Amino acid sequence: MEEFFEPVHELSKKLARGQTSSAELTKAFLKRIDAVDPVIRAYITVAGEGALKDAEAADRRLSKGENITPLTGVPISVKDIFCTSGLRTTCASKILENFVPVYDSTVTKKLKEAGAVILGKVNMDEFAMGSSTENSAFFKTANPWSTDRVPGGSSGGSAASVAAGECAASVGTDTGGSIRQPASCCGVVGLKPTYGRVSRFGIIAFASSLDQAGPITRDVTDAAIMLGAIAGADPLDSTSIGAPVPDYAAMLRGGVKGLRIGIPKEYFIEGIDKDVLSAVSGALEVLKKAGAELVDVSLPNTEYAVSVYYLVATAEASSNLARFDGVKYGMRAQDAANLLDMYKKTRDRGFGAEVKRRIMLGTYALSSGYYDAYYKKASEVRTLIKRDFDEAFKSCDVIATPTAPTPAFRFGERVADPLTMYLSDIFTISCNLAGIPGISVPCGFTNGGLPVGLQILGKHLDEGTLLMTAYAFEQATEWHRKRPNI
Ligand code: GLN
Numbered sequence: 001m002e003e004f005f006e007p008v009h010e011l012s013k014k015l016a017r018g019q020t021s022s023a024e025l026t027k028a029f030l031k032r033i034d035a036v037d038p039v040i041r042a043y044i045t046v047a048g049e050g051a052l053k054d055a056e057a058a059d060r061r062l063s064k065g066e067n068i069t070p071l072t073g074v075p076i077s078v079k080d081i082f083c084t085s086g087l088r089t090t091c092a093s094k095i096l097e098n099f100v101p102v103y104d105s106t107v108t109k110k111l112k113e114a115g116a117v118i119l120g121k122v123n124m125d126e127f128a129m130g131s132s133t134e135n136s137a138f139f140k141t142a143n144p145w146s147t148d149r150v151p152g153g154s155s156g157g158s159a160a161s162v163a164a165g166e167c168a169a170s171v172g173t174d175t176g177g178s179i180r181q182p183a184s185c186c187g188v189v190g191l192k193p194t195y196g197r198v199s200r201f202g203i204i205a206f207a208s209s210l211d212q213a214g215p216i217t218r219d220v221t222d223a224a225i226m227l228g229a230i231a232g233a234d235p236l237d238s239t240s241i242g243a244p245v246p247d248y249a250a251m252l253r254g255g256v257k258g259l260r261i262g263i264p265k266e267y268f269i270e271g272i273d274k275d276v277l278s279a280v281s282g283a284l285e286v287l288k289k290a291g292a293e294l295v296d297v298s299l300p301n302t303e304y305a306v307s308v309y310y311l312v313a314t315a316e317a318s319s320n321l322a323r324f325d326g327v328k329y330g331m332r333a334q335d336a337a338n339l340l341d342m343y344k345k346t347r348d349r350g351f352g353a354e355v356k357r358r359i360m361l362g363t364y365a366l367s368s369g370y371y372d373a374y375y376k377k378a379s380e381v382r383t384l385i386k387r388d389f390d391e392a393f394k395s396c397d398v399i400a401t402p403t404a405p406t407p408a409f410r411f412g413e414r415v416a417d418p419l420t421m422y423l424s425d426i427f428t429i430s431c432n433l434a435g436i437p438g439i440s441v442p443c444g445f446t447n448g449g450l451p452v453g454l455q456i457l458g459k460h461l462d463e464g465t466l467l468m469t470a471y472a473f474e475q476a477t478e479w480h481r482k483r484p485n486i
Contacts, residue, residue: 069229084105188217259292308381317359318361321359326342389430
């Protein structure tokens with residue numbers, strides 16, 4: 001059926017006109033999940049009954065014509081890292097396999113208040129650590145464009161569920177690329193907002209100074225709609241930003257005439273897949289034809305970004321994940337001899353290999369005697385990376401790069417070598433370290449038919465210009481209309 005691939009803004013019009021109802025749409029999407037998900041495996045938990053109840057409530061709202069937003073009645077999926085009241089939230093980890101939160105994250109609370117219908121919770125790398133969703137403790141999610149390949153990660157379930165028409169839109173989180181890289185791998189739009197633009201309350205923490213939630217959608221208009229719904233200050237997250245939330249959807253049509261787009265030479269390096277490079281170069285030509293000016297910029301500390309990230313992110317993770325001790329949440333080893341043994345057995349059985357690796361790396365980086373050499377040094381270089389962007393943005397309005405150096409890879413291809421896996425994020429990580437916003441938009445395909453993403457980075461809190469640039473690109477191309485054969 002057509003509507004599985006329709007953007008939120010189209011579904012929303014149909015709902016408002018009474019051409020369809022939320023209950024009808026929700027039932028149709030649940031059927032679609034039944035039909036397609038045995039192959040794609042995006043969903044960890046399907047909300048079923050709960051989704052239908054929410055759809056009926058949305059229909060009542062729609063029929064009264066009261067309190068309607070562009071999301072009212074629209075079925076979406078949610079990464080399984082957002083706490084959802086009464087709905088199992090696993091973070092794709094055995095340690096939280098049967099965890100049912102008693103409260104909602106601010107993001108899901110806002111989505112529910114807007115009237116969105118949550119179809120279910122989608123797969124990810126365990127605790128968002130990974131770039132392929134292969135680190136899920138439960139199962140692998142397939143890329144809808146080529147089912148022997150990964151959907152990217154860590155928000156792989158979000159990107160795959162949108163690309164496969166198993167929901168109208170999704171929300172993910174991005175600590176080092178986890179929204180943008182899977183969006184690029186699956187041919188959809190992924191937006192990581194400015195750090196603090198969206199509340200982190202109720203999102204299971206990975207690296208608190210980097211984590212940020214954002215939309216994964218079929219097109220740029222939907223990204224603007226979703227961002228508008230979830231952004232804003234939150235008394236429950238002291239790092240959330242107080243600046244008013246502009247009407248992002250109203251800012252899309254400005255065009256790129258006279259816009260200066262910075263091209264950082266450090267992002268066009270050897271080792272990038274040649275089809276990726278040609279798709280991205282083609283995209284830059286499109287923007288130029290639309291009136292943008294391409295200017296050379298330099299981000300000289302880019303080469304340190306991956307090292308800095310894997311010190312800062314693991315250090316924060318080692319501290320954040322200390323709370324999973326078998327006492328307060330989730331799984332507890334039942335056969336322990338004493339308290340210490342219970343901690344050890346719970347954590348040994350509850351965490352997967354990658355999560356353990358990160359906890360060990362982070363604990364090491366923070367340990368006395370090594371703190372100055374690793375964590376402190378990394379924090380200092382992080383400041384240099386941030387200054388690189390401040391400097392570059394003196395001569396441009398946005399920066400354009402490939403989202404990832406390669407298209408989606410095959411299952412198992414990078415599992416044996418964590419370092420190769422870590423390099424998947426080479427172009428996305430600096431954005432998190434600097435706290436600035438970034439978006440990935442579909443910009444073409446490889447010769448083998450795999451989607452390629454163009455990344456656009458913006459100034460602090462300048463999501464408006466980011467979305468406007470992405471929208472101008474989208475209007476000039478047809479890539480966002482392509483669908484996988486699933
Ligand atoms: N792939 C990166 C990592 O493994 C980023 C993950 C993320 O953004 N959550 O840490």
